[in-house]
Amino acid sequence: MATATAASSDSKSRSSSTSNQSLMKIGLPYLVAIGAQLPMFLLFFRQMMSKTHYQTVWLALFATAAIVWSRWPREEKVPFRESTASNVLLGLGLMMGFGSFLFVEPWFCAASVMLLITSFLLKVVDTDRSNSLWTAALPLFVFLPLPFRWDTTLITTLQRQSAWLTSRLLDLLGLGHYLDGTQILVPGKVGYGIEEACSGVQSFFTLLFIAVVMMVVFRRIKTNLAGGTILSILGLVCLAASITLPFMFYIGVAFIIWGLVGFRAMALVYAAVFWAMFINVLRILLIPVLDVNGIADLTHGIGHIFLGWGALVIGLALLLSTDQLLLFLFGPVDTEMGEAGPFGKLITKFWNQLVSGQEDLNDSEKKKKRKVVSVKASSTQFAWIVAIILAVGGLWQASDVARALFQPGLKVQFFDADITQPMVEEDMPTQLQNWALVEGTGYQMQKRDRGSDLGRRSDVWQYRAPNCNAVVSFDQTFPGWHELTTCYRNSGWKLSNRVVIQPDVPDGEETWDIVEATFTKETGEKAYLLFSHFNGAGEPEQAPINVGTLESFLTRAKNRMSHRVRRSLFSSETYQVQVFVQHYGELGPGVKDEIKSRYLQARDILRQKFLDKNKTAAQ
Template sequence: MIEAHSPTRESTEPFAASSASEPLVREESVRAFVLHRRDHAAACFWGAVLSGVLPFLVKYCAAMWNQDLYQYFPFLLAAVFGLAYSRFDHRLSLPNGFWACFAIVLAVGFLVPAAALQSSWLGAIGFILLTYSFLASQTGRDGRSLAYLAIPMLMFLRAPLLATYTVMNRLQLITTDMSSIFLDVAGVLHNQSTNTIELVSKNLFVAEACSGVQSLFTVCFLSLVLLVYRRRSLAVVPVYLVFAFLFAIAGNVIRVTAIALAEEWFRVDITTGFHHEVVGYLCLAIAAGMLVSFDHLIGLVPGLTPRRQQNVAAATPVLGARETNEPAEFSVARSVRDFNRFQLISSGLAIACGLAMVVRYSMSEPDIRPVVATDKVLFEPSPSFLSSVNAPLRVVSHEVNRDAHGNRNARHGMNSDVWTCGIGSQSGQFVLSQPYMGWHELTICYKVQGWKMTSRATVAVAGEREPVVVADFDSEDGVHGCLVFSGVNSNGKLPRTPGHSPYSRVLSPIYPLVMDDFAETSGSAQTLMLQYWMIQPQPFDASAKQAAVDAMVKIRRRIAEDIGQKFQDALSQG
């Protein structure tokens, strides 16, 4: 038995633009929420659609937590729904209005293929749309819709790994450039080589984890939460995101500069460990402080904060006049009878999609491919490995790099084996880099080093599903480069090779997300990348490229066989 009460609405005063010490929004005290009898149908509807999307959310949130970039998401959900609870008028409403209903249609449109493909990412899009529809259907105590509170949910959607890597590499260069300038100002003798700061005592490599992309995502999330908390105009959302980007870079530049100064002035190593984490959080706090100061400045601009309505009673009926305080027993059957056809169909489809996801997931086999942390190795080749491959290669030397946090070649990743070799009259380098979270677009690593990519093509391999990628590059001094690369997963299978047509460039980053690729959900590394790099003064002809492709195919096949056999042996041993 749920007893309904009718709390009286407290009077609210319209507010003007506040001073620096006074918030623009005076939050009313949060009163206990009591479900009214007339709200039963709304509670039943929203509970039904939430239960339908819940199976997707469980898998999606687990994938989010596995990646450090998105571990802010519990705070994001708590902020959005906490603000909604504190601001709504304690009266649940069924979806009303065109945009709220249209969002439900779109949400169901994403949930259906999500269930068919077992895609938690598509299910998360459906959840975001349902969140918007729910908030747009509810009314705040000032008579306004709560739809604006859905803006931070944009940061709940995982970005493609390929796009994340691109941003990460750009941030590496920006951070290194800016830190070098500050070190010049501080009088620290150093040399900058791409994303490495070479001090007198040691070299500091600005790695992917130090690029600031994690701070960037976190500060963007904080900026959107601050925007809706202060009820800023929607027109300034892009402005907030741009300044969040700048503040995140500033905080990360401070971190890298502080690490270099600690090493040069005090001979204190804070590149790893607890002290490194503390410096990172302090710099994140500095970026957040900059964001708050910027928000205060925005608050001084007239018209960027909507005023509350003068006549709250006219905008929203007083709760005390809605119903009498009569007991109300919750009945699902009676609530469902209050649904119209649209609500009945949409809630039924959502529940059906959720059940289909549960059934298909329970019947699918778990992915048991070996994984390691992003600074470990999956495959340890012998120095003579390349010589044992039946390929026309002249091996000159072999170099092993296993210092994940030290000085390393940005083109080769955290751990690499580099063979200087030749094919015919053409000399080059074959590199086995590991580990990566799925396919790694190696052309990005060369572009951030100053090489200009002129073409990228995939070459089909007879008898094999996945092609080999060939990319041509030019440098500013007229040197031509050719990169031939492919990949192998830790179970001996080949990762999907993205194309480079306009259509493929749009869909290839999204494809792993839609298909819930293992790399996108596990947060672990399970892929080795293979590359052969050649440079010469004149452009490469087709025969030289084909010879490199033929050698790459044989090497890839041999590595896949060795890793696959190792994987099968591990399975047979339990």
């Protein structure tokens, strides 16, 4: 008996030693490739922490690490396997890493790191399912912002839909109100904004993250190469058809997700979207109803916080319930049950493969037939080639980060990227040529929560001019370019036109692009807007010509190759100067030229005041 025990212990020791050697052999090139990009990845993490909807990104890192730790094949003699998909993702990770080095763009770095992690996990054997641990990386991708600012478009759409649904429910409850964009206006009360309702712990991305973690932990993901390819092609066809039939977009996305992770996982993702809308509408509805009836003020304070967490708990419970419902409706069918014959078994097999998303684990013969192919030497060599290329690029990138970090007078706040400067009324003149500051109420200051879509602080000066009344506002800060036209659209304005203009100034004077936009309302009121941004060093932020398009991306990519951008990585927060004019009728060319001239004056004054305050604070 003692001999048998000793032999067993010896076997486990040899197995553990073999496993550790394999880990060093397979994992080391991935560790080098990821470590080379760590400085830029930390910068990406810092940027996400300053965005309201992505502040729970750290949970994704924890979730992936916990799932990998719990499922790691510690007892396997061959814990790694050959995977073609892993090599494909390794190549994509190299491409994204190259984009990060070239354009000093943290998004490319994050995509590269996530693809490298997924590539590595595709080679790790999952002993319970005889495949791999790649699904453990899925929580990371929830917090990778969509390209071309599609995530901003998605958030804005959710806010507008939430506001519209809440307004309809308030009508049913008989509460008099007016929906102005995403603002619910109740007579005698301050407007109730929708911005906060779709952010924070109860945001769409948080609930989507929970749904993805559930998919991975409860093993709801089932992939099938042939079926997944067909479904993905159908999805692409539907996306193409969405050009003329917009609703086909949602069907196309559903087919693509189905092809990648299975039907039940896709249904759970769509359920997360639905329940996110539901809990946000519920939250928005309760705030005005309870406030108007004198029951409770949940617009701020501890009540507002508890309402947000309560909504999240309700959303989690609804997701768990939906998962069980999907299991009941679309669960696996035992092929040995019933007397349907060969045709019935074929249908059952199709159902289990493409719909239920769960294989028959009781079929021991199938498990015995499965073979784990060891990682080929060519795959390891390819991984080392990628690691060496990324390591060389990482040295170049590290120098960019170091130069940006150790600039004289620069103070980097890693976990709180709020670098506002306290402006005062006297920072703007009482007379801006023929514009006069309104006495008494001409200056206002508004503070907001960290990560607000409207900025953390706004200093507003109201001027009265012979031809119009204008509002000059200095808004701070934003994590990169802030498309102000979206905020006005959420306030009930309809965007008529948006162009980027280069103002005419005397030779030798510094200037940069201005975004010019016009708006209308159903009431016949019109508005004229000018705005632009500069970073923490006072350097211009180039405006995208068409927000969310490939042309915009290419322009920004070209701009990011400049030395100015490469040395301002830690000054990525932007500061906004705007002039907003509301009017009826039409503004003549002369009036618009006057507004542009006053705007340039105001921008120069506010930028210089900001730089002076920055210099004083650094001393």
